[in-house]
Amino acid sequence: MKTTVAKTQKTVPAKKLPGLLKKSYTRKQFEKKILKKIYVAADKEFINNYFTADADKTDSVRIPKNSEIVKADFIRLKTIAKEIRQQKFGIKLIPLAALVGAIVAVCVVVGMFKNIIVKRAIVAGMQSAFQAKTDIGYLDFQIFGAKLTIKDLQQANKNDVMKNIFQVGEITFDFNLTELLCGKFDAENITVADVLIGTERKTSGYIPIKQKREEKQNESRIADMQKALLADVQKTLSDTFAEYNPQTIIENVESNLKSPAMAESTKTAIEETVAKWKDTPQSMEKSIREFSSSVDTLIKTDWAGVKDPVKLKEALDAINAAVVQGKNIKTQTEKIAADFKSDTETAERLSKEIGAAIASDKALIDKEIAKFKTLKNDGIGGVFNKVLTAFMYNLFGTYYPYVQKGIDTALQFKSKAAPKPAKKKAKKVSRRMKGTDIYYKNDTVPKFLIENAYGSGANWSVSAKEVSSDPDKRGKPAELSAAFAVKGIDNAISAVIDGRRKTDNPLLSAKYSGSGFPLSLKIDDAYSLAARSSALSCTVLGDDDGSFRVQGALDMRGMKIATPSFEPAPVYEIYRKATERFTALKVGFTAGYALESGIVLSIDTDAAERFAEIFQSMLASELTSLTASAREKVNELLAEKTGGVSAEIAKLTDIQNGIKLQEANFGDMNAALEKAQRDILKQLAGQAGSDAVQKAAGALKGLFGR
Numbered sequence: 211m212k213t214t215v216a217k218t219q220k221t222v223p224a225k226k227l228p229g230l231l232k233k234s235y236t237r238k239q240f241e242k243k244i245l246k247k248i249y250v251a252a253d254k255e256f257i258n259n260y261f262t263a264d265a266d267k268t269d270s271v272r273i274p275k276n277s278e279i280v281k282a283d284f285i286r287l288k289t290i291a292k293e294i295r296q297q298k299f300g301i302k303l304i305p306l307a308a309l310v311g312a313i314v315a316v317c318v319v320v321g322m323f324k325n326i327i328v329k330r331a332i333v334a335g336m337q338s339a340f341q342a343k344t345d346i347g348y349l350d351f352q353i354f355g356a357k358l359t360i361k362d363l364q365q366a367n368k369n370d371v372m373k374n375i376f377q378v379g380e381i382t383f384d385f386n387l388t389e390l391l392c393g394k395f396d397a398e399n400i401t402v403a404d405v406l407i408g409t410e411r412k413t414s415g416y417i418p419i420k421q422k423r424e425e426k427q428n429e430s431r432i433a434d435m436q437k438a439l440l441a442d443v444q445k446t447l448s449d450t451f452a453e454y455n456p457q458t459i460i461e462n463v464e465s466n467l468k469s470p471a472m473a474e475s476t477k478t479a480i481e482e483t484v485a486k487w488k489d490t491p492q493s494m495e496k497s498i499r500e501f502s503s504s505v506d507t508l509i510k511t512d513w514a515g516v517k518d519p520v521k522l523k524e525a526l527d528a529i530n531a532a533v534v535q536g537k538n539i540k541t542q543t544e545k546i547a548a549d550f551k552s553d554t555e556t557a558e559r560l561s562k563e564i565g566a567a568i569a570s571d572k573a574l575i576d577k578e579i580a581k582f583k584t585l586k587n588d589g590i591g592g593v594f595n596k597v598l599t600a601f602m603y604n605l606f607g608t609y610y611p612y613v614q615k616g617i618d619t620a621l622q623f624k625s626k627a628a629p630k631p632a633k634k635k636a637k638k639v640s641r642r643m644k645g646t647d648i649y650y651k652n653d654t655v656p657k658f659l660i661e662n663a664y665g666s667g668a669n670w671s672v673s674a675k676e677v678s679s680d681p682d683k684r685g686k687p688a689e690l691s692a693a694f695a696v697k698g699i700d701n702a703i704s705a706v707i708d709g710r711r712k713t714d715n716p717l718l719s720a721k722y723s724g725s726g727f728p729l730s731l732k733i734d735d736a737y738s739l740a741a742r743s744s745a746l747s748c749t750v751l752g753d754d755d756g757s758f759r760v761q762g763a764l765d766m767r768g769m770k771i772a773t774p775s776f777e778p779a780p781v782y783e784i785y786r787k788a789t790e791r792f793t794a795l796k797v798g799f800t801a802g803y804a805l806e807s808g809i810v811l812s813i814d815t816d817a818a819e820r821f822a823e824i825f826q827s828m829l830a831s832e833l834t835s836l837t838a839s840a841r842e843k844v845n846e847l848l849a850e851k852t853g854g855v856s857a858e859i860a861k862l863t864d865i866q867n868g869i870k871l872q873e874a875n876f877g878d879m880n881a882a883l884e885k886a887q888r889d890i891l892k893q894l895a896g897q898a899g900s901d902a903v904q905k906a907a908g909a910l911k912g913l914f915g916r
Contacts, residue, residue, distance in 0.1 A: 366415020379404025402665025
């Protein structure tokens with residue numbers, strides 16, 4: 211059988227109690243200073259049991275001096291003593307004066323600088339939103355009047371720093387003072403007057419703005435996507451029409467061409483022949499010219515008028531000598547002609563072979579060109595579609611930062627999750643002091659609230675409802691809308707921001723429609739799109755993770771697209787003319803951004819099919835001139851490849867013609883000598899008798915070999 215031994219409890223001497231419980235009290239004092247200030251009955255009974263009659267004083271009570279108190283009771287006694295001391299009341303003048311002074315100082319500072327503080331806060335917020343300078347001419351914040359008045363508010367345009375996006379004559383906020391004293395801004399009513407759009411500024415509205423890293427990255431992604439699309443466009447155009455380039459035709463049939471290789475191999479042989487005979491025609495011409503000069507007088511003299519027999523006899527002797535010299539020249543000329551013919555037989559054969567090879571090559575190229583009865587246009591519609599997509603990326607990149615800022619702004623009006631209370635250790639005994647229960651009504655006013663705001667004027671209106679920092683307290687989403695017209699451009703926008711934590715709606719849903727605005731998109735010096743008048747309608751859905759989706763349509767009128775040229779030039783001309791046919795176009799689009807997929811964009815239009823039809827029609831009508839141009843350029847390139855040997859052949863032909871010309875010239879001169887001979891003999895026959903004439907004629911005939 212086990213024996214249980216009770217553990218000795220720890221005790222604390224009574225002299226360690228707080229001074230309040232070590233004193234001796236009369237019954238009346240004990241009631242007033244101790245028991246009256248204890249509101250829990252159990253505590254009152256507990257402490258009353260410890261105060262017993264004082265052995266030193268009659269009619270008094272106290273906790274015995276030398277007694278030992280169990281530790282748990284000792285702690286409880288100390289706690290009760292602390293609660294009693296906290297109920298002491300007294301006014302300390304020095305701390306009170308310091309507090310009053312601080313309050314007065316705060317009131318003075320707020321009274322003096324409240325307008326400056328509010329003005330700077332508004333300017334900083336607007337400049338951050340619009341990324342351009344904000345000017346406020348006058349601001350008055352009346353705390354006790356519960357009113358904020360702003361006059362001559364000007365917001366600069368970051369894209370045109372010498373103009374304002376808008377200028378407001380006066381804005382008045384009526385707010386709830388009670389809520390303001392609770393640290394909440396509740397704008398019950400807002401009025402706006404004298405709004406002007408696109409006014410001129412006297413000073414520049416530029417301010418340096420540091421772009422967010424994410425914005426820079428996304429803008430860079432958009433630029434990269436544009437470049438990739440356009441690079442693909444250029445590659446597709448090059449690949450599609452490369453085979454119709456004359457140079458490509460040459461490259462395709464180059465292995466079957468005969469003339470270039472033959473020209474290269476025969477050029478040296480022909481060059482050597484040309485070098486040998488190039489001076490021969492000039493040498494022959496000089497020799498014949500000198501001979502012609504020596505007999506010129508004999509040939510040109512009118513012998514029918516000469517009656518002197520002596521002169522006739524002398525002339526006959528001179529002609530006889532000339533005939534002998536002419537016979538020598540004739541022999542030399544015939545030898546030159548024979549030698550030239552012998553040397554040029556091979557060259558003439560090669561020349562004929564090269565001519566035949568060139569003719570064969572041209573026939574082969576003509577055969578290749580003749581295949582192009584219809585040019586392919588595979589993918590040409592897709593090319594035009596990619597060009598339009600690149601321009602839509604350009605437009606999306608322009609307005610993407612504004613959409614992102616809209617979502618960032620909407621996030622400011624989303625209800626925040628309530629902070630989790632810190633965990634506390636549960637107490638074994640729960641007690642509370644005596645007091646009164648107070649019940650509060652449900653708090654429906656967040657720290658920032660605009661219940662209703664409206665403004666209107668000539669060609670503009672704006673409204674806002676339930677804009678708050680905690681939509682959960684209001685139970686309603688914020689509603690915003692605006693409509694305005696500037697220089698013939700109509701704009702309308704509406705948005706719903708649902709920042710409640712429990713909702714099936716997106717954080718931001720907005721609709722925009724605008725018409726009458728000119729459009730100018732430029733990717734680089736080569737690609738540009740301009741439209742005289744455009745209309746845009748779209749819907750934007752954004753969520754609190756930064757993702758969003760934009761869906762809409764862009765209708766363009768008076769449109770002109772510029773694109774870079776490509777080879778072959780005739781095909782580019784057809785492409786350019788087909789592009790110019792598009793003066794009006796409607797493009798549907800879907801764009802968005804998500805953390806997982808990044809930036810995406812797609813377009814919906816029949817432009818690709820329409821462009822392909824126009825291109826094919828124009829291509830058919832231009833096919834004849836296209837093939838003629840290709841044939842001309844191919845022949846030029848082929849002539850360039852065989853031009854060297856062709857030039858040498860031409861030189862050889864010129865030499866041959868020169869030799870023949872000199873032969874002909876010598877023949878003409880001989881004929882003239884024969885005529886002069888006949889004339890002289892005729893005259894001599896009339897004077898010296900027929901026997902002498904016949905004898906002279908026979909001698910001359912023998913000289914000329916006739």
